[in-house]
Amino acid sequence: MKQAVKRLVLIVSGKGGVGKTTFARLLVDTYHTRKIQASLFDADGQVGGLARTYQDLGVLFYDLRQERERDTLLNSIDTDKAVILHDLPGGSRFEISKIIDTGDGKSVEGFLTALTENHVRLTLVHLLDHEIESAQSVGQYLETFGTDWVDHVAVLNLRESRDLRNDFPYWYGHEVSGQRRYGKARERLLSAGGVEITMPGLHAATRAKVNALNLRYAQCLKHPDLTITERSAVSRFLRDFHKGLTSAATFLGLE
Numbered sequence: 001m002k003q004a005v006k007r008l009v010l011i012v013s014g015k016g017g018v019g020k021t022t023f024a025r026l027l028v029d030t031y032h033t034r035k036i037q038a039s040l041f042d043a044d045g046q047v048g049g050l051a052r053t054y055q056d057l058g059v060l061f062y063d064l065r066q067e068r069e070r071d072t073l074l075n076s077i078d079t080d081k082a083v084i085l086h087d088l089p090g091g092s093r094f095e096i097s098k099i100i101d102t103g104d105g106k107s108v109e110g111f112l113t114a115l116t117e118n119h120v121r122l123t124l125v126h127l128l129d130h131e132i133e134s135a136q137s138v139g140q141y142l143e144t145f146g147t148d149w150v151d152h153v154a155v156l157n158l159r160e161s162r163d164l165r166n167d168f169p170y171w172y173g174h175e176v177s178g179q180r181r182y183g184k185a186r187e188r189l190l191s192a193g194g195v196e197i198t199m200p201g202l203h204a205a206t207r208a209k210v211n212a213l214n215l216r217y218a219q220c221l222k223h224p225d226l227t228i229t230e231r232s233a234v235s236r237f238l239r240d241f242h243k244g245l246t247s248a249a250t251f252l253g254l255e
Contacts, residue, residue, distance in 0.1 A: 007253040008077060008115060009085045011125045014137030016090035018127040019157040021049040023199055024087035026241050027252060028054055029217050031083065036253065038083035041076055043092070050087045053214055064088060064095045074099050074111065077120045083253035084120075093144055105144065112149045123151045123251045126189075127199075128171055130160060132182075135170035139185035142192075151251040152194035154186070159201040195247045200240040206230045 009027075011020045021044065028050065031038045042051035043064040051061040060076075062069040073096065076084050093105050100110030115122055124141055128134040138154060154171075161167040173183020190196065202210075209230065210220055220226055220234040249255045 006077060006079075006081075006118075006120045007083050007123060007251075008120050009083065009123045009125060009251075009253055010092075011085075011087050011127065012092055012137070012141060013127045013134055014091055014093065014140060015129070015131065015133040018090075018129045018134050019155075019159060019199060020090075020127045021087055022157075023125065023127055023155055024050045024085065025053060026199070026217060026238075027085065028057065028059075029238075030242065030245070030254065031085075032057060032216075033218065034254065036083060037081045038085055038253065039076055039079045039081045041072065041084070041086040043073065043086050044089045049211075053216060064092055067098075070095060070099055074114060077115065077118055085253075093141060097144070105140075108144055112145070116149060121151065122149065123153060123253075125153045125155060125252070127155050127157060128168065129157050130167050130169070132170040135168075135182065135185055138171075138189060142185060142188055147188075147192035147194070152189050152192065153248045153251050154189055154194065154196045156196065156198045157201075158198050161201065164198070195251065197244045197248050199244075200237050202237045203230075203233055206233050210234065 011024050013020055028040060040054065040057060040059040042048050042059055042061050045063040045065055048061055051059045062072045064070055064073060073086060094103065096111055097103050097105050097108050100114060101107045124145060126138045126141065156168055165172045170182045171186050173180055209226060213223065213225055215223060217234055217238055221231055245252065245254065
């Protein structure tokens with residue numbers, strides 16, 4: 001009988017502050033709501049936003065940048081759960097390349113081979129904001145990990161966006177002196193079967209309160225410390241997020 005393939009979901013970006021942990025929290029909420037059994041890991045060192053909020057769901061905390069803890073990432077696939085999620089810190093490409101490979105950030109062949117040998121399919125979830133560094137990060141991960149053994153999901157963080165294409169000039173590309181520049185990482189990701197989704201924005205003050213209260217998003221809907229307007233804003237935030245997941249559902253372990 002053919003062995004079932006597990007799904008390893010890594011939330012990545014070479015740039016900090018792009019919304020990786022926000023997306024991880026939303027995804028964990030979704031797993032919990034849909035009763036999807038998943039192993040959950042926060043590799044963000046001293047930050048640990050995912051672990052603080054979801055300790056009761058068994059989120060395990062480690063620091064990918066520490067040599068003695070780095071193997072946790074690969075060893076986490078030794079589980080009977082079908083989905084393994086890691087919220088990774090910025091710049092994790094080099095750390096992953098140290099687990100089995102040379103550590104130069106350019107080769108992860110040994111890591112990918114280990115996943116294949118253990119019947120695990122990898123998804124890289126790339127968080128993007130409007131800055132050039134986050135778009136460059138996608139290109140770097142595509143170059144290092146390739147597209148044969150890996151599925152790619154680009155998540156555009158709409159936190160500061162009003163006009164999708166114009167607000168992400170380095171992802172979609174734009175014209176300079178009549179010539180098209182940038183946008184190659186997007187073209188490569190989509191041509192290889194990757195998908196592109198969005199993460200809606202949440203009003204800054206509401207987001208700050210949710211974070212300060214250390215709430216799951218699902219808990220916000222009835223929390224007395226939030227106003228009706230704030231609770232309603234979170235409710236719409238969740239609805240919009242779930243609407244956008246359809247095209248990436250398989251890659252995220254949701255079906």
